[in-house]
Amino acid sequence: MEDNTYVARLGGTNPPLWKSNSPLLGKLDLELTERCNNNCIHCSINRPADDRAAREKELSTGEIGDVLKEAVSLGCLTVRFTGGEPLLRDDFEELYLFARRRGLRVLLCTNATLITPHLAELFARIPPLEMVEITVYGMREESYEAVTRSPGSFEAAWQGMNLLLEKKVPFGVKGALLPANREEMEEFEAWASAIPWMDRPAPWAMFFNLRARRDSEEKNRLIRRLRLSAEEGLRMLTREPQEYRKAMVEFCSGFIGPPGDRLFTCGSGIGSGCVDAYGFFQPCLLLRHPDTVYDLRKGSLKDGLTRFFPEVRERRAKDPDYLNRCARCFLKGLCEHCPAKSWTEHGVLDRPVDYLCEIAHAQARYLGLLGADENAWEVRNWRERIESMDEQSDLVGVPLTESV
């Protein structure tokens, strides 16, 4: 149908153009549970599905309803239901309909193993208005379940995805690159590209985060062994060298530079936030430091957004190593270091993360921004180097340094 002069379509994931200010809360992440029916080897949050203590602490249906009502009143248009596995909640359908009937789009992040014919039919009849996001852990039962450690999960996930396909419920997939499924990369990408709603290549998670609650050093040791090294990561990122270089030239020219002692340089907590499974409001999904979470049972989303988060964002770094390195480093922006990553790795907000530093430096060397033995935080003429990068964009596809 064509738009007439009265009704305008606001399609896809682009937000509407607001006449005045953006709403106080545009998007809300809602972690319905930390529990999951899988037990993925690399997961940063999961608890067992039958974890009674966790279940008893979770927000009730009514409490989640109150959060959603307030979110709507603040102008929120999209809620992401995530977890753990959000479909584990007995009240999922009720929460889904509650959100949709209040005019929210729902972005569901799921492993797809618990998608039933009834749920698929529900999503077909009352669509979520956002693509369902499904993480796929392997293309075979052996590889898939080597990751999930949950017998039967492969068949259940494929059944769930087939139900969505059958009912024409839009979904997208992403991969988690792990030793068990590494040989299946091309097969996965080819399969993903055939999914009707996948209009771009399937993304990969590969630099896995450590445990968000810092609750298991044993699991952290496993995650450290599983995540790609800087060199392996660089090889993955530069599989399409021309595209990578083009994207990075554009990105680096606008979005990198030393942050000084400011800790929060991202948009976390501005117009968005995450409510964890127990009612704590966080600037982002990963950041669970006790000083940066707000107890919604004692307050409101509005107070969190207008008072608490701005105070959090004002925090400054004090750690000498951070001030010597990250505060001066022009790769900030390219580097994925942030207070949340520092929290998961070190238990504080302002410590360098060597793993992320290595990844950023590997990329910078590949792009010709750094010499082999240089540390980015010691570079003074970074602006010139970035401008020079622009000038060399004609050499797209030609590595300026040897590929790792």
Place this chain on the structure above:
Amino acid sequence: MESTTNLDAAYVPSEDVVAREIEEELIIVPLAAGMGDTEDELYSLNETGRAIWDRLDGKASLKDVVDELCVEFEAPAGEIERDVAGLVGELLKRRMLVKAATG
């Protein structure tokens, strides 16, 4: 499905949409499938559309709405009637509006 506009009839927003006011924009969020060309679309009404939508309460006929708007906007009846019929027709096609039950 009602597709032609009847000026003597009253219309009301369908139960299959949720109308939300966000930062002075009226955003219409579909609830049911098949209301747009893709399953992720939202809709907004322009100022004229908004003025008409706010009066579609299921009680006033479209003729009443036209009369009211003529007074409020001091505009000729023909022009207002064209706008009302245009918006209502568009919303009926998208199943966002239904004829109100009579009596």
